[in-house]
Amino acid sequence: MIQNDLLLKTLAGDTVERPPVWMMRQAGRILPNYRKIRAKAGSFKNLVTQPDWIAEATVEPVDVLGVDAAIIFSDILVIPEAMGLDYEIIEKKGPLFNDKIRSQRDIDQLIEGDVIPSRLPYVFESIKRTKTILNDRVPLIGFAGAPWTIFAYMVEGSGSKTFSEAKKMIYKEPHLAHQLLSKITSSTIFYLKEKIASGVNVIKLFDSWSGLLNSEIYNEFAWPYAERILTAIDEVPTIFFPKGGWFSYDKFGSSDVFDCLGVGWSTDPKFARQKMGSNRILQGNLDPCRLYDSKQNIEVATSKMLDSFGRNHIANLGHGVYPDTSVENVKCFIDSVKSYRYK
Amino acid sequence: MIQNDLLLKTLAGDTVERPPVWMMRQAGRILPNYRKIRAKAGSFKNLVTQPDWIAEATVEPVDVLGVDAAIIFSDILVIPEAMGLDYEIIEKKGPLFNDKIRSQRDIDQLIEGDVIPSRLPYVFESIKRTKTILNDRVPLIGFAGAPWTIFAYMVEGSGSKTFSEAKKMIYKEPHLAHQLLSKITSSTIFYLKEKIASGVNVIKLFDSWSGLLNSEIYNEFAWPYAERILTAIDEVPTIFFPKGGWFSYDKFGSSDVFDCLGVGWSTDPKFARQKMGSNRILQGNLDPCRLYDSKQNIEVATSKMLDSFGRNHIANLGHGVYPDTSVENVKCFIDSVKSYRYK
Numbered sequence: 218m219i220q221n222d223l224l225l226k227t228l229a230g231d232t233v234e235r236p237p238v239w240m241m242r243q244a245g246r247i248l249p250n251y252r253k254i255r256a257k258a259g260s261f262k263n264l265v266t267q268p269d270w271i272a273e274a275t276v277e278p279v280d281v282l283g284v285d286a287a288i289i290f291s292d293i294l295v296i297p298e299a300m301g302l303d304y305e306i307i308e309k310k311g312p313l314f315n316d317k318i319r320s321q322r323d324i325d326q327l328i329e330g331d332v333i334p335s336r337l338p339y340v341f342e343s344i345k346r347t348k349t350i351l352n353d354r355v356p357l358i359g360f361a362g363a364p365w366t367i368f369a370y371m372v373e374g375s376g377s378k379t380f381s382e383a384k385k386m387i388y389k390e391p392h393l394a395h396q397l398l399s400k401i402t403s404s405t406i407f408y409l410k411e412k413i414a415s416g417v418n419v420i421k422l423f424d425s426w427s428g429l430l431n432s433e434i435y436n437e438f439a440w441p442y443a444e445r446i447l448t449a450i451d452e453v454p455t456i457f458f459p460k461g462g463w464f465s466y467d468k469f470g471s472s473d474v475f476d477c478l479g480v481g482w483s484t485d486p487k488f489a490r491q492k493m494g495s496n497r498i499l500q501g502n503l504d505p506c507r508l509y510d511s512k513q514n515i516e517v518a519t520s521k522m523l524d525s526f527g528r529n530h531i532a533n534l535g536h537g538v539y540p541d542t543s544v545e546n547v548k549c550f551i552d553s554v555k556s557y558r559y560k
Numbered sequence: 561m562i563q564n565d566l567l568l569k570t571l572a573g574d575t576v577e578r579p580p581v582w583m584m585r586q587a588g589r590i591l592p593n594y595r596k597i598r599a600k601a602g603s604f605k606n607l608v609t610q611p612d613w614i615a616e617a618t619v620e621p622v623d624v625l626g627v628d629a630a631i632i633f634s635d636i637l638v639i640p641e642a643m644g645l646d647y648e649i650i651e652k653k654g655p656l657f658n659d660k661i662r663s664q665r666d667i668d669q670l671i672e673g674d675v676i677p678s679r680l681p682y683v684f685e686s687i688k689r690t691k692t693i694l695n696d697r698v699p700l701i702g703f704a705g706a707p708w709t710i711f712a713y714m715v716e717g718s719g720s721k722t723f724s725e726a727k728k729m730i731y732k733e734p735h736l737a738h739q740l741l742s743k744i745t746s747s748t749i750f751y752l753k754e755k756i757a758s759g760v761n762v763i764k765l766f767d768s769w770s771g772l773l774n775s776e777i778y779n780e781f782a783w784p785y786a787e788r789i790l791t792a793i794d795e796v797p798t799i800f801f802p803k804g805g806w807f808s809y810d811k812f813g814s815s816d817v818f819d820c821l822g823v824g825w826s827t828d829p830k831f832a833r834q835k836m837g838s839n840r841i842l843q844g845n846l847d848p849c850r851l852y853d854s855k856q857n858i859e860v861a862t863s864k865m866l867d868s869f870g871r872n873h874i875a876n877l878g879h880g881v882y883p884d885t886s887v888e889n890v891k892c893f894i895d896s897v898k899s900y901r902y903k
Contacts, residue, residue, distance in 0.1 A: 378721075379848075379849075379882065381848075381849055381852075381882050381884075384847070384849035384852075385849060385852040387849075388847075388849055388850055388852050388853040388857070389852050389853055389854070428771075428804075428826060429826075430826065431825055431826045431827070431828060431847065432828050433828075434847075461771075461826075463806065463807075464806075464826060464827065464828055464831070482774055483771060483772075483773070483774045483804070483807060484774070484807065485774060485775050485776075485807055488807070504727070504731075504774065504777075505722075505724075506722075506724055506727035506728060506730075506731055507731055509724075509727075509728040509731055509732050510731040510732055511732070514731070539722065539724055541724075
């Protein structure tokens with residue numbers, strides 16, 4: 218029994234007094250104790266493999282910010298790593314892979330499927346330790362990257378403004394792209410199933426690079442694989458966040474394989490409601506940059522955003538909280554949601 | 561009298577046999593002679609200030625690719641430079657400004673308005689030389705960045721995934737943001753008027769970072785300034801390209817201050833048509849990554865794109881052509897459009 222079950226109730230479609238609130242990237246980046254852990258760890262990769270530190274970073278926002286959910290501190294790139302592609306995080310630049318996937322041979326050599334969880338023991342150990350510390354105060358969210366987003370990194374080999382190498386494979390060698398996407402998909406399903414077995418209460422699937430595609434390509438190379446994962450997860454509720462994927466909202470609106478759709482800050486809540494319907498659960502979408510504003514303006518903007526979404530809503534930012542956001546302003550956002558009541 | 565007046569006829573709403581075709585970034589990046597000029601110039605900044613080289617780079621795609629328009633080789637960042645902010649282009653990284661605009665004092669010190677053209681003599685000289693070489697074979701397009709996009713660089717000081725410093729000013733100090741946007745607007749109007757006086761036949765306004773905002777912020781901080789420029793340009797037709805600005809299409813659909821709307825590759829032609837109407841002229845939008853594909857597939861995709869837009873359309877990519885695109889494939893795209901006929 219989770220004591221604060223507002224998120225789970227909302228995801229179940231139950232009537233609640235106010236929306237639950239949490240923030241993408243709430244574990245890490247902004248909180249003082251996290252920064253200490255991060256400094257102690259030396260590298261991001263060292264931090265992300267240490268269950269005790271992960272548990273500490275995951276629980277800190279629950280204690281300090283009073284959010285209605287915890288999300289396990291981790292990275293979407295542990296999947297390519299478990300599949301055999303080692304990466305580093307370069308400070309202020311992002312991920313860099315030593316190898317890239319560009320050929321049939323590269324794809325054939327990848328590890329996939331049911332062995333994946335055994336290659337990421339620290340993730341599941343972290344979940345168990347986090348659950349112990351959380352002691353059922355709030356639900357714990359586990360996550361993964363959606364296949365197109367993971368594919369983009371594995372083919373490109375790093376972050377990119379255009380991910381043109383990844384898109385080149387999609388256009389030029391679609392059969393290779395489908396093979397790689399399938400391998401990522403099966404690996405991700407086994408990974409998420411083990412996360413659920415380890416105790417997470419909700420699964421979130423991030424398709425962070427949706428916006429680089431268009432509806433035709435998205436609906437052929439991204440959505441079918443995300444859909445396969447979301448269909449496979451039937452033990453816990455799911456949140457799907459196709460960032461920038463407004464062009465495929467008709468597709469999402471007619472799908473029932475996820476419980477909640479994450480909405481980015483560029484997408485007007487009214488557009489999302491119109492495409493998805495008033496009964497669908499939506500999550501988002503305050504612009505993270507709004508948290509640079511005065512407290513008074515944060516309160517007004519939060520309240521306006523909550524009014525626009527109406528019921529069946531999980532309050533969040535429209536993207537991860539930015540590293541230079543003040544903790545006070547973050548609290549102001551969280552508290553604005555917590556003092557809101559549906560009419 | 562322009563010999564190939566297909567672009568001008570299309571922009572005037574005349575009936576034509578096929579859409580005109582040109583490509584963003586066609587001058588520069590991919591062509592062999594451009595690469596030679598670029599190597600000779602040493603730096604991008606040195607190249608962009610030399611009228612002879614600019615004219616050569618501008619005309620090359622007309623000769624080699626057979627496009628229906630030339631676009632002057634230049635950069636949107638000459639405006640901040642003329643306003644007093646010097647920048648460099650760092651290879652593979654993008655622009656870097658030595659100073660950033662962050663305060664009232666910074667804004668007060670900026671140069672603006674009618675003196676701007678006198679600080680960019682090489683641009684107008686380049687246009688005149690280009691016109692001489694072009695000898696009225698095709699129209700010449702001049703361009704500028706829209707105020708929000710120029711503002712984003714001036715405040716951020718460089719390219720950025722989030723432009724969070726620029727957005728911080730918009731949220732936190734909107735009065736400063738409006739002052740800076742006004743100064744950019746007045747400078748850009750004088751700059752574009754002088755481009756027209758020097759001989760360009762069409763003006764294109766690039767709002768490259770539209771997609772970082774949402775409709776509320778865009779309609780307050782970006783569109784009114786772009787609109788002011790587009791209203792001021794009444795000598796030649798205008799093309800407005802708010803890349804990623806799908807959320808403000810209702811606004812654009814009800815405006816008559818531009819002649820043509822540029823559409824990015826993420827926006828479905830049908831969505832653009834539905835919002836803008838069948839009589840409005842639209843430009844775009846093949847994904848630049850499609851040009852990595854086989855020639856047969858490029859032909860099919862181009863033809864499909866042309867069918868989707870229908871009449872009142874200028875064929876183009878949905879973004880600038882990428883540097884590693886083969887000239888043959890680019891020609892295949894151009895030729896596919898040129899052999900197309902409206903039913």
